[in-house]
Amino acid sequence: MTTASKIPATIVTGFLGAGKTTLIRNLIAHAGGRRIALIVNEFGDMGFDGALLDGCADPACAADEVVELTNGCICCTVADDFLPTMEKLLDRDTPPDHIVIETSGLALPQPLVRAFSWPGVKTRVTVDGVITVLDAAALAEGRIALDEAALAAQRAADAALDHDSPVEELFHDQLACADLVVLNKADLVGDEALERVRAHIAGDVRPTVHVVAAEKGFLPVDVLLGRGAAAEDDLAARHAHHHHHDHDDDDHDDDHDDDHDHDHHHHDDFESFILDVASFVSLKDAEARVLAAIARPGVLRIKGAVAVAGKPAPAMVQAVGPRVEAWFAAGAAAPGRLVVIGLKGLDRAGVESALAAAAA
Numbered sequence: 001m002t003t004a005s006k007i008p009a010t011i012v013t014g015f016l017g018a019g020k021t022t023l024i025r026n027l028i029a030h031a032g033g034r035r036i037a038l039i040v041n042e043f044g045d046m047g048f049d050g051a052l053l054d055g056c057a058d059p060a061c062a063a064d065e066v067v068e069l070t071n072g073c074i075c076c077t078v079a080d081d082f083l084p085t086m087e088k089l090l091d092r093d094t095p096p097d098h099i100v101i102e103t104s105g106l107a108l109p110q111p112l113v114r115a116f117s118w119p120g121v122k123t124r125v126t127v128d129g130v131i132t133v134l135d136a137a138a139l140a141e142g143r144i145a146l147d148e149a150a151l152a153a154q155r156a157a158d159a160a161l162d163h164d165s166p167v168e169e170l171f172h173d174q175l176a177c178a179d180l181v182v183l184n185k186a187d188l189v190g191d192e193a194l195e196r197v198r199a200h201i202a203g204d205v206r207p208t209v210h211v212v213a214a215e216k217g218f219l220p221v222d223v224l225l226g227r228g229a230a231a232e233d234d235l236a237a238r239h240a241h242h243h244h245h246d247h248d249d250d251d252h253d254d255d256h257d258d259d260h261d262h263d264h265h266h267h268d269d270f271e272s273f274i275l276d277v278a279s280f281v282s283l284k285d286a287e288a289r290v291l292a293a294i295a296r297p298g299v300l301r302i303k304g305a306v307a308v309a310g311k312p313a314p315a316m317v318q319a320v321g322p323r324v325e326a327w328f329a330a331g332a333a334a335p336g337r338l339v340v341i342g343l344k345g346l347d348r349a350g351v352e353s354a355l356a357a358a359a360a
């Protein structure tokens, strides 16, 4: 079974208070008719904020689409809690179009990703992407979470969670596993501090992974979903080295007050445009050109349907980061258009010339 026929699941990870719930709320509100099932992994005493979906008028937000795992850390309860929950979701008469899993801030994402390789789940679901939400304001102050005392309390309260790894290592693991890193609460920090945070985490993030700044977790749905990462297939590349960092903690608390500047917005703005493209010589040609296009500065996503010379069926194209997939799909939308999504100011001319029809 190909990735395309599996139900995609997005894992949202990040420490306590980073803004995971806020990001998911935004995502669901803008899901555009997708049926999204939400699996929430919270510790009992923290409780899931049942009001998450209140006020969301979208029928996709029906309360029965929210499933709470109550038995603690997913990576400790995969067999008796998480997998049965997944199977129940998949066995519904109308399975969801997309599954979003909010992990507890202290869960390691890797064991959860590994769970997608379990028989019974592997053939039906794939990890579409791991989104790691960071609290940029806390990081700018040299802290992982704004309320480190609450983080410590959460950690202490969970007997199941004894991974013998300091919080810093969890943080590195959450970054190493990411397909997209969201520097949230960018409204609370200045540009300079944001750059400092970017530099601070750069070594922990896989080289092709985008780091985007956001306020209230607001990001275009197409940047969040449909990434097609199949993370369960390259788990080996998603582990932190646990190298010794030269943490320049002493440097963090200087000058951050000066960084506050509420007159500017500090999130990344996005833009998207649709390009009409001529037919490609072959699937390979399409893939190569789209790969060149997505490598242009600021481009996060390219998707659409294109024509391939001599082929009656259109080819679907999906590109995220360094990965491009193209396949023939009879009955797909009229070919010849690609949607390009990226950071505002992206190199449109470069994208156009990369995609320009082969000289053949």
Ligand SMILES: Nc1nc2c(ncn2[C@@H]2O[C@H](COP(=O)(O)OP(=O)(O)OP(=O)(O)O)[C@@H](O)[C@H]2O)c(=O)[nH]1
Pocket: 014, 015, 016, 017, 018, 019, 020, 021, 022, 023, 104, 105, 184, 185, 186, 187, 188, 214, 215, 216, 217
């Ligand atoms: N200023 C500011 N506040 C934010 C932003 N995003 C979230 N918050 C606030 O930060 C707090 C924590 O956000 P949540 O979305 O609950 O964070 P979480 O990661 O889900 O937290 P837990 O579920 O407790 O681990 C809330 O009070 C949010 O309103 C942001 O971009 N800017």
